[in-house]
Amino acid sequence: MDKREAGRQVMREVLGEGYLERRDASTNSFNAPLRRFSEESCFGESWSRPGLARPVRSLLCLVMLTALGRTAEFRIHVGAALNNGCTPEEIQEAIYQAAVYCGLPAAVESFRIAEEVLRERGIEIA
Amino acid sequence: MDKREAGRQVMREVLGEGYLERRDASTNSFNAPLRRFSEESCFGESWSRPGLARPVRSLLCLVMLTALGRTAEFRIHVGAALNNGCTPEEIQEAIYQAAVYCGLPAAVESFRIAEEVLRERGIEIA
Amino acid sequence: MDKREAGRQVMREVLGEGYLERRDASTNSFNAPLRRFSEESCFGESWSRPGLARPVRSLLCLVMLTALGRTAEFRIHVGAALNNGCTPEEIQEAIYQAAVYCGLPAAVESFRIAEEVLRERGIEIA
Amino acid sequence: MDKREAGRQVMREVLGEGYLERRDASTNSFNAPLRRFSEESCFGESWSRPGLARPVRSLLCLVMLTALGRTAEFRIHVGAALNNGCTPEEIQEAIYQAAVYCGLPAAVESFRIAEEVLRERGIEIA
Amino acid sequence: MDKREAGRQVMREVLGEGYLERRDASTNSFNAPLRRFSEESCFGESWSRPGLARPVRSLLCLVMLTALGRTAEFRIHVGAALNNGCTPEEIQEAIYQAAVYCGLPAAVESFRIAEEVLRERGIEIA
Amino acid sequence: MDKREAGRQVMREVLGEGYLERRDASTNSFNAPLRRFSEESCFGESWSRPGLARPVRSLLCLVMLTALGRTAEFRIHVGAALNNGCTPEEIQEAIYQAAVYCGLPAAVESFRIAEEVLRERGIEIA
Numbered sequence: 001m002d003k004r005e006a007g008r009q010v011m012r013e014v015l016g017e018g019y020l021e022r023r024d025a026s027t028n029s030f031n032a033p034l035r036r037f038s039e040e041s042c043f044g045e046s047w048s049r050p051g052l053a054r055p056v057r058s059l060l061c062l063v064m065l066t067a068l069g070r071t072a073e074f075r076i077h078v079g080a081a082l083n084n085g086c087t088p089e090e091i092q093e094a095i096y097q098a099a100v101y102c103g104l105p106a107a108v109e110s111f112r113i114a115e116e117v118l119r120e121r122g123i124e125i126a
Numbered sequence: 127m128d129k130r131e132a133g134r135q136v137m138r139e140v141l142g143e144g145y146l147e148r149r150d151a152s153t154n155s156f157n158a159p160l161r162r163f164s165e166e167s168c169f170g171e172s173w174s175r176p177g178l179a180r181p182v183r184s185l186l187c188l189v190m191l192t193a194l195g196r197t198a199e200f201r202i203h204v205g206a207a208l209n210n211g212c213t214p215e216e217i218q219e220a221i222y223q224a225a226v227y228c229g230l231p232a233a234v235e236s237f238r239i240a241e242e243v244l245r246e247r248g249i250e251i252a
Numbered sequence: 253m254d255k256r257e258a259g260r261q262v263m264r265e266v267l268g269e270g271y272l273e274r275r276d277a278s279t280n281s282f283n284a285p286l287r288r289f290s291e292e293s294c295f296g297e298s299w300s301r302p303g304l305a306r307p308v309r310s311l312l313c314l315v316m317l318t319a320l321g322r323t324a325e326f327r328i329h330v331g332a333a334l335n336n337g338c339t340p341e342e343i344q345e346a347i348y349q350a351a352v353y354c355g356l357p358a359a360v361e362s363f364r365i366a367e368e369v370l371r372e373r374g375i376e377i378a
Numbered sequence: 379m380d381k382r383e384a385g386r387q388v389m390r391e392v393l394g395e396g397y398l399e400r401r402d403a404s405t406n407s408f409n410a411p412l413r414r415f416s417e418e419s420c421f422g423e424s425w426s427r428p429g430l431a432r433p434v435r436s437l438l439c440l441v442m443l444t445a446l447g448r449t450a451e452f453r454i455h456v457g458a459a460l461n462n463g464c465t466p467e468e469i470q471e472a473i474y475q476a477a478v479y480c481g482l483p484a485a486v487e488s489f490r491i492a493e494e495v496l497r498e499r500g501i502e503i504a
Numbered sequence: 505m506d507k508r509e510a511g512r513q514v515m516r517e518v519l520g521e522g523y524l525e526r527r528d529a530s531t532n533s534f535n536a537p538l539r540r541f542s543e544e545s546c547f548g549e550s551w552s553r554p555g556l557a558r559p560v561r562s563l564l565c566l567v568m569l570t571a572l573g574r575t576a577e578f579r580i581h582v583g584a585a586l587n588n589g590c591t592p593e594e595i596q597e598a599i600y601q602a603a604v605y606c607g608l609p610a611a612v613e614s615f616r617i618a619e620e621v622l623r624e625r626g627i628e629i630a
Numbered sequence: 631m632d633k634r635e636a637g638r639q640v641m642r643e644v645l646g647e648g649y650l651e652r653r654d655a656s657t658n659s660f661n662a663p664l665r666r667f668s669e670e671s672c673f674g675e676s677w678s679r680p681g682l683a684r685p686v687r688s689l690l691c692l693v694m695l696t697a698l699g700r701t702a703e704f705r706i707h708v709g710a711a712l713n714n715g716c717t718p719e720e721i722q723e724a725i726y727q728a729a730v731y732c733g734l735p736a737a738v739e740s741f742r743i744a745e746e747v748l749r750e751r752g753i754e755i756a
Contacts, residue, residue, distance in 0.1 A: 167293045
């Protein structure tokens, strides 16, 4: 299996059933190079390496995206974190730690989005 | 034990023998509020919570500091990661993942610093 | 009065009548740690210190949030600035200064949001 | 012709027919200083200099705005790039290069917005 | 007096005796456009407006530069803040507030630099 | 020629005689994955695409690195821009445009570094 197909397989597992099909349906000549980069370099390379467990990689993504202020990608990676077996408590802890390092406003935004995703997934919050 | 003293105890463990003593020796009326904030909110609060293992918290710090471009603090947290039991391979994996999310220049800088810290610690790199 | 309750009192004054009630109504086990951090460390600690007048603290928030690109929090702090007695002209000056330091695109966004908040408050702009 | 009027003429050419009229219609005492700064310093000064061709300046804007995460201004500058004669392929190349330097999440957002603008302009994407 | 000369006069007052002379001595054809921009747009325009007192403008600079991670300019503006009549306590308060909004690592760096500048100025810290 | 070797060939041309040899001499098991990523994805992929001329790609790098505040990489890419045939005037124009979009402090730093590199190369500045 080549790097690209390996990456696509990881995407299926990390981003959930149906994600890749929806994504493929909107792939075109304009966005194709970036999507190939994502499949090969991000998922086929970085995410495919054995050195860190997937739940840990997910938490790393959540705090990086909080630091970078990339809210749309953050939302996707909250779902990915749940798919990878992270508990809501672990997601909470990671973003809470981000508050001290990235500043409160960054964490407020991430908590708001994470809570929305948890609710969309039907996860009850007491 | 109050939150501040709890935080100072975590700092002793995470930042290594002698760190707190050297830091205390330079505490003064100007920097005291920030250092108290660090002891209470960062280490006494966030780092003291049981929800994530310390090595994971260390990796989160490394990628956040890479994203934020805070190189001096990054250097300190490479040492902290080793103190917390992270292996050089886990540090490598975390920063490598940051390359895709934060961009190559951010990761180049972090790899450079991490390698310096490893050498200072006498950790052999093949 | 402990730090948390002191912070909540500052929030009542700075963020306006009803803000804390609406916020409390949506507090849950997931977001509670961050909200406590905000009450204790942000408002109970930083905002409660006597060393700077509240209108000045508000202007500091506006330019930091402009620099960081945190638009949702920026919007809240335009209202807070007005509550703290900042004039529209002072808000204008602070963001205008941010144009040179943070770049024009950051300031364009902040001017747009600030203008919306002024209108929502019924403040006439000639 | 003074610097401000020169800048307004560049804006007419770069931002397209009707842009300046719509913008002037919403100019008021609050946003006037920033708009004057934009006319004089951004378009009357930087954009008016002969040292770089306008299509190149447009590509520079696209990657800076990607790096800075300023999505609303990025959207405007995709249209400006097309007005300045950049091809969709050049826009694609510039953002694709940004993926490696600014990180994949930044580029994903920019590709999404650029594609929307191309479609609004009736540019077919195979 | 034109905008540029007005700006240079503000620079003399804000950046201190001798600063402009040293700067002029290193002005050349490469850096001249940027220096003119700084004189005209930053100091001749933004800093020359009456809407905010200079000490407040200085504090705004300090927190923006903290947020942006521009340490060399931050160092210059600590000196400027003192020249403008800010007390060490006001500088301390502004950066301390930045800790919560921009994150602890940003504030640690700013405190370190500010303390160095205070000492260089011979200001005693208890 | 595979993607990695293609990337290494581009690096030889863009980063100058001897760069790759010095770099290879310090490659080890820790930094190897990142260096491979740089060779394959950055130079073997993005820089190898025909859609933009190399001098334009260099200018894009300069303004992105200015926006991101990555000064060490910025320094390397000033040299690369010269290797790619950019004139000092084009470098000046690109960074000058960055002043308006990324803020003056970012551009001040980039002008300072660019001037140093020009002098190291023996390029006379009037």
